[in-house]
Amino acid sequence: MAVRIITDSGIDLPGEVDPRVTVVPLGITFGTTTYADGVDLTNDRFYELLIESDELPKTSQATPFSYQQIFEGVRAAGDEAVVVTLSSKLSGTYQSAVTAAADYPEVRVVDGKNVTIGQSLLVLYALRLLDEGRSAAEVADELTAAADRVCLLALLDTLEYLKRGGRIPKSVGTIGELLSIKPVVGVEDGEVVMLGKARGSKNGRNQLHQQVEKYGIDFTMPVLLGYTGLSQKLLRKYLEDNRAIWEGKVAEEDLPIASVGATIGTHVGPNAIALAFFRTN
Incomplete structure (x- = not known):
């Protein structure tokens, strides 16, 4: 059977x-x-x-x-x-x-x-x-x-799609776009939640890195990376900037990368990057 x-x-x-x-x-x-x-x-x-x-x-x-x-x-x-x-x-x-x-x-x-x-x-x-x-x-x-040990974290490139989908007020989305706000979101108890916001891509990647360190990665379990849109460029930049997370644990070329599809892409838009892992903390 x-x-x-x-x-x-x-x-x-x-x-x-x-x-x-x-x-x-x-x-x-x-x-x-x-x-x-x-x-x-x-x-x-x-x-x-x-x-x-x-x-x-x-x-x-x-x-x-x-x-x-x-x-x-x-x-x-x-x-x-x-x-x-x-x-x-x-x-x-x-x-x-x-x-x-x-x-x-x-x-x-x-x-x-x-x-x-x-x-x-x-x-x-x-x-x-x-x-x-x-x-x-x-x-x-x-x-x-x-x-409950699975941790999904993502850095969004834009608030536009959250605004268009009614997930945030239009005024918040418009101001966020003007200030180049990059939100960091995650899944907690089965729901998508906002974990933080940063101005600019570099600060956004730093905040994502802080969230990863907060939860800790169990490298004895599966790990996945993801990106929305048509290019892995922003994800590759994140990996380059935060190489210390993986060094000595898994080779960067062995990290599995998935294209994130329509179910979540509809709400976050292109150019988001995501990490999923089993947490240690």
């Missing part, structure tokens, strides 16, 4: 997705056109549309029916599955999975309490546990216990 990992396109993983992982696409709507995230909408094309569009796209959760179809395949194969969803406080996708799983005792659902590369860390950890021969029940229990 095999154990499968099922997740949603709230995750962002570098490279090819492990064949043991099934990704349920969320919907991304620009105007009258709805795309299946990661299926008929690549990250590069998403950011091209985002920059061109006068209005923010709308995102829609995965449906119970989309999960049921996958669960039927799990049952037919005689397998088990662990579902890792993006935070229940950010999307109804978790509830869709729970609703669908009610008729499938071979399926266990875990609230990832995170999104993008933070959610991805739990998927990578789940694969590690499967490599160790753990059962579906053991994997689900371990992920539930580990979710």
